[in-house]
Amino acid sequence: MNDLNSLMPGGGISRRSLHFFILADCSGSMKVDGRIQSLNYAIASIAPTLINWEREQEQAQIFVRAIAFADQAWWHIESPQPIDLLNWVPLTHVEKGLTSMGAAIRMVADAISPEKFEPRSLRPVILLITDGKPTDVEEFEIGLRELFSLPAGKAAIRLAVAIGQGANVSYLSRFINDPDIPVLVAENVDQIAVKLTAATLAISKMSSIGSDRKQVSEQIILPAVNSFIQADDDTIV
Amino acid sequence: MLYPSVGDEVKMKRTNTVIKIESRVAEGGQGVVFRGVDSGGHDLAVKWYRKNKYLERQYNQIENLTNYSRPHPSFAWPIDIVNHPTIVGFGYTMEWVEARFVSLVEVLKKKVQPNFRTLITIGIELNEAFSALHSRGLCYRDINFGNLLVDPYRGDVSIVDNDNIGSESSRQGIKGTLRFMAPELILGNSSPSIVTDLYSLAVFLFYLFMHGHPLEGQKVNASYTWDKGQEQSETVKVTHFFGREPLFVYDPSDASNRPEYDSPVLRWWDIYPEFFKGVFVKAFTTGLKEPSLMKRVTETQWRGALHQLNDQLFSCGCGAAVFKDFDIPDKRCWNCSMTPSSVPILEAPSGACVLSPGFKLTRHHLFKDFDYKDSIGSVEPHPNIPGELIFRNTSNISWIIEPVGEGVKEVKPGQRMQVRPMKMHFDKIGTTISNP
Amino acid sequence: MTTQLFEKTLEQFWYVEMTSEKGFMHIRNNMPLQDSISSSGNLYSEAGPIFLAVADGHGDISHFRSSTGASIATSLTIEILQQFADKVQLAGQTEKDRLISSDNIVETVLKDIVSNWKTAVLDDLANNPFNSNEIKTIEARKLTDYESNPTVAYGTTLIGCTIIGSVVLFVQIGDGDVVVMAGDGSVYNPIPIDPSLVSNRTTSLCQKNPIQSFRISVINIESTPIDMIMLSTDGFGNSQIEPNWYKGVLTDIASFSQKHGMLWVRENLPNWAKLCASREGSGDDTTIGLIVSEHLLNRHEYGGKI
Numbered sequence: 005m006n007d008l009n010s011l012m013p014g015g016g017i018s019r020r021s022l023h024f025f026i027l028a029d030c031s032g033s034m035k036v037d038g039r040i041q042s043l044n045y046a047i048a049s050i051a052p053t054l055i056n057w058e059r060e061q062e063q064a065q066i067f068v069r070a071i072a073f074a075d076q077a078w079w080h081i082e083s084p085q086p087i088d089l090l091n092w093v094p095l096t097h098v099e100k101g102l103t104s105m106g107a108a109i110r111m112v113a114d115a116i117s118p119e120k121f122e123p124r125s126l127r128p129v130i131l132l133i134t135d136g137k138p139t140d141v142e143e144f145e146i147g148l149r150e151l152f153s154l155p156a157g158k159a160a161i162r163l164a165v166a167i168g169q170g171a172n173v174s175y176l177s178r179f180i181n182d183p184d185i186p187v188l189v190a191e192n193v194d195q196i197a198v199k200l201t202a203a204t205l206a207i208s209k210m211s212s213i214g215s216d217r218k219q220v221s222e223q224i225i226l227p228a229v230n231s232f233i234q235a236d237d238d239t240i241v
Numbered sequence: 242m243l244y245p246s247v248g249d250e251v252k253m254k255r256t257n258t259v260i261k262i263e264s265r266v267a268e269g270g271q272g273v274v275f276r277g278v279d280s281g282g283h284d285l286a287v288k289w290y291r292k293n294k295y296l297e298r299q300y301n302q303i304e305n306l307t308n309y310s311r312p313h314p315s316f317a318w319p320i321d322i323v324n325h326p327t328i329v330g331f332g333y334t335m336e337w338v339e340a341r342f343v344s345l346v347e348v349l350k351k352k353v354q355p356n357f358r359t360l361i362t363i364g365i366e367l368n369e370a371f372s373a374l375h376s377r378g379l380c381y382r383d384i385n386f387g388n389l390l391v392d393p394y395r396g397d398v399s400i401v402d403n404d405n406i407g408s409e410s411s412r413q414g415i416k417g418t419l420r421f422m423a424p425e426l427i428l429g430n431s432s433p434s435i436v437t438d439l440y441s442l443a444v445f446l447f448y449l450f451m452h453g454h455p456l457e458g459q460k461v462n463a464s465y466t467w468d469k470g471q472e473q474s475e476t477v478k479v480t481h482f483f484g485r486e487p488l489f490v491y492d493p494s495d496a497s498n499r500p501e502y503d504s505p506v507l508r509w510w511d512i513y514p515e516f517f518k519g520v521f522v523k524a525f526t527t528g529l530k531e532p533s534l535m536k537r538v539t540e541t542q543w544r545g546a547l548h549q550l551n552d553q554l555f556s557c558g559c560g561a562a563v564f565k566d567f568d569i570p571d572k573r574c575w576n577c578s579m580t581p582s583s584v585p586i587l588e589a590p591s592g593a594c595v596l597s598p599g600f601k602l603t604r605h606h607l608f609k610d611f612d613y614k615d616s617i618g619s620v621e622p623h624p625n626i627p628g629e630l631i632f633r634n635t636s637n638i639s640w641i642i643e644p645v646g647e648g649v650k651e652v653k654p655g656q657r658m659q660v661r662p663m664k665m666h667f668d669k670i671g672t673t674i675s676n677p
Numbered sequence: 678m679t680t681q682l683f684e685k686t687l688e689q690f691w692y693v694e695m696t697s698e699k700g701f702m703h704i705r706n707n708m709p710l711q712d713s714i715s716s717s718g719n720l721y722s723e724a725g726p727i728f729l730a731v732a733d734g735h736g737d738i739s740h741f742r743s744s745t746g747a748s749i750a751t752s753l754t755i756e757i758l759q760q761f762a763d764k765v766q767l768a769g770q771t772e773k774d775r776l777i778s779s780d781n782i783v784e785t786v787l788k789d790i791v792s793n794w795k796t797a798v799l800d801d802l803a804n805n806p807f808n809s810n811e812i813k814t815i816e817a818r819k820l821t822d823y824e825s826n827p828t829v830a831y832g833t834t835l836i837g838c839t840i841i842g843s844v845v846l847f848v849q850i851g852d853g854d855v856v857v858m859a860g861d862g863s864v865y866n867p868i869p870i871d872p873s874l875v876s877n878r879t880t881s882l883c884q885k886n887p888i889q890s891f892r893i894s895v896i897n898i899e900s901t902p903i904d905m906i907m908l909s910t911d912g913f914g915n916s917q918i919e920p921n922w923y924k925g926v927l928t929d930i931a932s933f934s935q936k937h938g939m940l941w942v943r944e945n946l947p948n949w950a951k952l953c954a955s956r957e958g959s960g961d962d963t964t965i966g967l968i969v970s971e972h973l974l975n976r977h978e979y980g981g982k983i
Contacts, residue, residue, distance in 0.1 A: 012949050013929030015919035017958040037309075038378025038408030045375050045435055048534030049541040053611075056545075062956045063702060092535050118872040124915040124959075159878060167378075169310070190376035193541075229604060229668055231615035232637035232654050240623075240631055241642065241650050241658040 019065050021125040023084060024054070025115070026070040027108045029134035029167070034097040039135050039167045044094040046133060046165055046190040053196070054087045064126050069115070074101030077108040103136055105175070106143025109151055116156040127159040131196065135167040137175045148178065165190055242328050244273050244289050251277070251287060251323040253334060255307075260285055260323060260334060271299075271404070276337065287323060288404070289332035295414060296330065302411065303333045303404060312373035315366055315398045335403070342390035342399040345445075349452055355393040357562045358599050361551045362396030364446055365613075368547060370400055371442055372540035375435045379406050382433035384441035385418035386448075409434045419479060420454055421445065425532045427484030439537040443524035446543065450513065453506035455525045456483060458490035458498035489525035491518070512575045514553055514566035520546045548605070548613055555597035557581040565595045585630065585660050585676045596620050596630060596660050596674065607670045617667075623659060630660040641666040689898075690971040691727055691840060692939050693718065698950040700912055701960040703736070711736060711833075712910050712964040713747035717755045718840075726762040726841040729966045730754040733853055733910040734833040735881060736961075739818045741811055742801075746831025749797045750790075750882060757789045758839040758846075765841050777844055777895050786848060787888050790835070794882050798831045832883035836908045840968070843899040845906070850891045851879040852911045856923045858931060860902030860972065864924040867894040904973040905931060908966040913950070916958030931973055939969065 026047060034040040058066050067084035071077050072095055080095060109132075114120065116128055138144040151157035164176035165188045173187045180187070188196065245251055249262045260277040263284075267274040272290040279285055290299055303319050311318035319333045348355065355363070367389060374381060381388075382405040390399045405415045409432075417426055417433055423440035425431040447455040461482045482488075488498040490506060500506040510518065520538055528537040553565040561576035571580045585596040589606040602618030605611055617636035623629035633656075634640050640652040644663040652658045665672045699710040711734035718727030730751040734743025765776050775781055807815065811830070815823045823829055834851025847855050847867055852874040858864050871892070874880070880890035896903065905927055919925055934942050946965060954963040 011945065012952060013933065014917055014922050014926035017916040017953055018918045019957065020915055020959055035410065036408075038380075038410070040378065041380075041409050041435055042376060042378030044534055045378065045539075049372075049376075049539050051535060052539065052542045053545075063960045090535065092533075094534065122920060123870075124917070124920070155872070155874075155878065190378075193376075228637075229607065229617055230637050231617055231635055237653065237655040237657070239653075239656045241652045241656055 019063060021084075021122060022064040022066045023116070023122070023125055023128040024066055024068045024087070025112050025128060025130045026068065026080075027105070027112060027130065027132045027134075028070060028072045028080065028095055029103060029105070029136070030072045030074040030095050030098050030101060031103040031134075031136070031139075032074070032097060032100040033103075033135055034167070035099070037168055040095060040097045042167050042190045043133050043165075044092070046167075046193045047092055049190075050131075050193050050196050051087065051090055051092070053193075058087055071108045071111050073104045073108040074098035075104060077104050077111045079111075102139040103134065104140045104143065105132070105134060105138035106140040106145070106147045108132075109147030109179070110143060113147060113150040113154060113157055116160070117154055118156075121156050127161060128156055129161045129163065132162070132164040132176060132179055133167060134164070134176070135171050137172045144175065148181075152181070163188065163196060165193060243292065243330075245275065245287075245325050245328060245332075247275075249325065251325050251332065251334075253321040253323055255321050258321075260287060262287065272332070277334065284337035285320070285334050286317065286337050287332050287334050289325075290330055292330055299404065300331055302407060303331075305411075306403065306406060307333070309377070309379075312377055312379070313370040315370040315400050316374070316403055317399055317401045318403055333404070335401075338390065338399045338401055341392045341394070342397070343393065344386045345389065345391055345448060346386045348391060348393045349448070351393075355396070357554050357564075358551065359393065359396040360449060361547055361554075363391050363393075363398060364449055364547045365544070365551075366396065366398040367400075367442070367445070367449075368540050368543045370398060371438065372544065374406070375438065375540065378408050378435075380409055380433060380435045380438045381406055381441075382415050382438070383417050384421050384438060384445055387418075389445060405433075417441065419483070422483070423532060424484045424487050424529060427480060431532065436532050436534055436537060439534070439539060440524075440528065440532070442540075442543075443521070443528065443538055447521060447525075450517075451506045451509045451521075453490075453500065453504055453509075455489055455521065456487050456498070458488070458500050458504075460488060460498035462501055487529050489522070489529060491522060492526055493522060494526075508575070512564065514550070514564045515568040517546055517550050517564075544611075544613075548603075549592060552592065552594040552600065552606075554599070555581070555584050555595045565593075567593060583677050585662075585674055587665075588673045588675070590670060590672070596632065598622050598630065602632075607667050607672075620660065621657075626659075631657040632660050633657045636667075638668055691718075692967075692969040692971070693727060693729060694939070694943050694946050694967040694969070695729070695965070696947040696950045697964040698912075698947065698954040698962065700954040700962040701956045703962055708736065709744045710962055711744040711747055712912070712962040713744070713751045713833075714964045714966050715748075715751040715755055716966065717759065726759075726766070726839060727968065728755045728758045728762070728837075728839045729906075729908060729968060730758075730835065730837045731853060731908045731910060731964050731966050732833045732835045733851065733912075733962065733964070734831075735879065738814055739821050740830060740832040740883070741814055742830040743833050745801060746794075746798060746828075746833040746882070749801065749831070750794055750833050750835045753793045753797060754790055754835060754837040754848075757786055757793065758837055760789075761786050761846075762839055762841045765844065777846070779893060779895070782846065782848070782893055782895070783888060783891075786846075787891050787893070790837070790848070791882065791887050795828055798828045801831070802827055826883070826885070828883045830883075832881045834879055834910070835882055838906060838908060838966075838968070840898075843897055845896040845898055845903060847894045847896075848891055849893075850887055851881055854907070854909050854911070854914050854923070855894075856907045856909075856927055857896070857903055858905040858927045858973075860904055862904075862928070862931075864927045866923060867896060868892045902970075902972070904970045906968040910962060910964040912959045912961035912963030913953050913965055915961060916953035916963070930967065930969075934969055934974055939974065942967070942969075 028043055054066055066087040068087055068090050069084050070080040072080040112130055162180050164180055166173050176187045245262050247262055247264060250259050252259055258279055260279050263276045263278055266276050272288055275287045277285045277287045304322055306319045307321055317335045317338050319335050321334055323332045323334050388402045421441040421444050423437040426437050444455060464478055488495055490498050490500050524538040557563045557574040559577035561574055563574050563581055566572045574581050587594045587596055591606045591609050598621055600620040601616040603613045605613050619633050619635055620630055623631050634652045634654055637654055642650050642652055642663050642665050644661050662676050663674050693716050695714045695716055697712045697714050713732045716729045732747035732750040734747035765773055768776055821829055834853055836849045836853050836855055838847050849868050855868045857867050950963040950965050952958055
């Protein structure tokens, strides 16, 4: 490949990148009932399925970044880490910390703004993991507006994992903004890899016609083939 | 009186349900376990705590657990605190564990072992149970033979002694059971957590599939000596071989601790496909030395590996159950030493599967959506032609098949088809069956 | 853009090279090559006019006839640019200035491209009505109104370029790149990059009011000479590690052309596209059209790869 590349004009080629952003809640309430452990566990469970997915689909390289939020939002992983080298330092809750989810959304919006976002990358994935609702509701509204005003924000695969029993999912649903994409729970996070298929469909380009999110979810909704108990049939085909 | 007596009645705290104590079944370190019956005649287990200085903490712990919904049906989860009209202290009630559940040690000792499908089912069930627990941020803390009971016939699992379960931040006295304890616990560098549970789970699965301990090989055995005076204390040995310098019996870069010549692990290890052994290698190399969620094998990885293992099981002509190893195409049978004759292979999107009796086709095979629950097809022996197989459509859609040399046919829901080389279509997904 | 020197026909030879390679993901998903490229002109021999058009049919399943849409787009664009060139070549100075004004290009070239494409696509549909598989796809896409706009099935991007004497015209709708190397070796994008074209969205010939999304550029090569033009579909740009790859790529091609000759470039161009289309690159259909001035071959000043 090196030889061929050296005969090729330009600075070389590579697969396109898929940027995966984790927005992780570290508010005070994450302390109870093992919620912060649940969050860390979810991320550790996602990683191997993403590595597998990357290997199998042979098209994109996954890079992970993470934003934690409590009284404010901060980068937990700032420079994009290749998924197979991801070293997740477990997050801990901030004692009595607030839930600055809005600040985190604004931070990710900034990172995928046209000035900063790698133009050739595939549609980004933004995964929000939280046990509750934002305490910075105004920021949350501004953050969503900012996110949805960005081309990459609109196109992003937005997923959410609710931590803890009885988490308030209404804010998460607003973040996902697609009734066909359910809020996940930590137990079925391996399904996130399924949703990523939609992210690689950047090659399957669409005209601006057609509704925005609907077609995305169509691409990730799989046929309903289920188990079906029926009377036995003696035929052997 | 320290404990209730047979014939006494205890009362559940929240619902005031009365439980009559029927018999005393076990006595352990923390207390006594009874069998009780509620007014509806259902058996329940009642554990009554021995008086001790941690009683208040234990009370809070149990009360907390009764507030959670049971993460997975395999847990004999605390249902409610129970009180006795006269005896101070408390107990709690949980589901009665049927006698069909026994310790894995009992199973491993038997001459006739459960078949591989059952072993794999046990592994899958255990893994699902711990996946559900850990997903909730809870840890079990004390995985061992006595707490994880199995039904060697049906493959069901029952996880008892749930009173140590809690979030990592909840304080607990328990450190675990020696052979299942992660190195960092043995060295006292950490307290039980999800990370240490993952280690213990790997040890348990190693016992389940390989019939031995992953760290007990020649090196450990060599430290035992008949020579009096030379003998190291058990504690020193344990700290050394399970804590300070643990070495996997199949460490790829250090062969000095391979299983002893008479160890059953030697024989069992060879039976499994390379990919499956690779998961254990990860669990007991990086997973041994780097205690973190990222370096240990998580349930997600075990889930994929166990289902894949199930997809590669078939019978050699000699009758022995063997695994197809796609990394070693002409791998010989562990029993007759011959290369088994070819078997039908379904090239599913999730990977190649061997079609053999007991194979279940799931959504994951077709759509890679991690839905392993529903069986949408199953393979059975042909009812009329010995040696042939049939594939039953247990899904709600028709399969469209194109057998080699025949026309296009339809296998309706509920119908069966004889397994032979063909193209198969499940909705939009196309696959093939070949018999190389 | 200035047009005062237009009366003079430049004696300049242009080499035109083209390649179009099917992407790895298209091969894997049983999709056709949905890019299209075509050219016309008296290549290798005389001064222009020459014409080049590149189109990238949308890969999404809702645009299930996009490979046809793309090839219709390139061939009719060549025709329309030819008619335009005929007029320009016959016109006097004032008329030429009027012809190459943006307003006129919109009114003639773009309107023609848009309406002829629509007509041709509807003709194709009339001759080949949607088959049962395609109807299934349409039914699954309830939110796309094929009934009122069946051209959606043919959706494609388009880049067209013509050199008529000293005038170079570019028209573009949707993504893909237009890159120019000037006579002084500087490299620029005559049509500014549209920042809204990210992820899997693009403007398209099949959209409502496509003219609004077209971008055009006219360059007078007497005042600002051009040594090389590259038109490429996004399969090429999306493979480049360098976000700002334009300068590096064109400088290297210039250098290759000088050191090894155009024949060598012609032989190697498909390999570059193949690599970009492979799993090592974007995996998408990759099309490159190159127009190289003979002036470039006579210069020895590009410090690119050799």
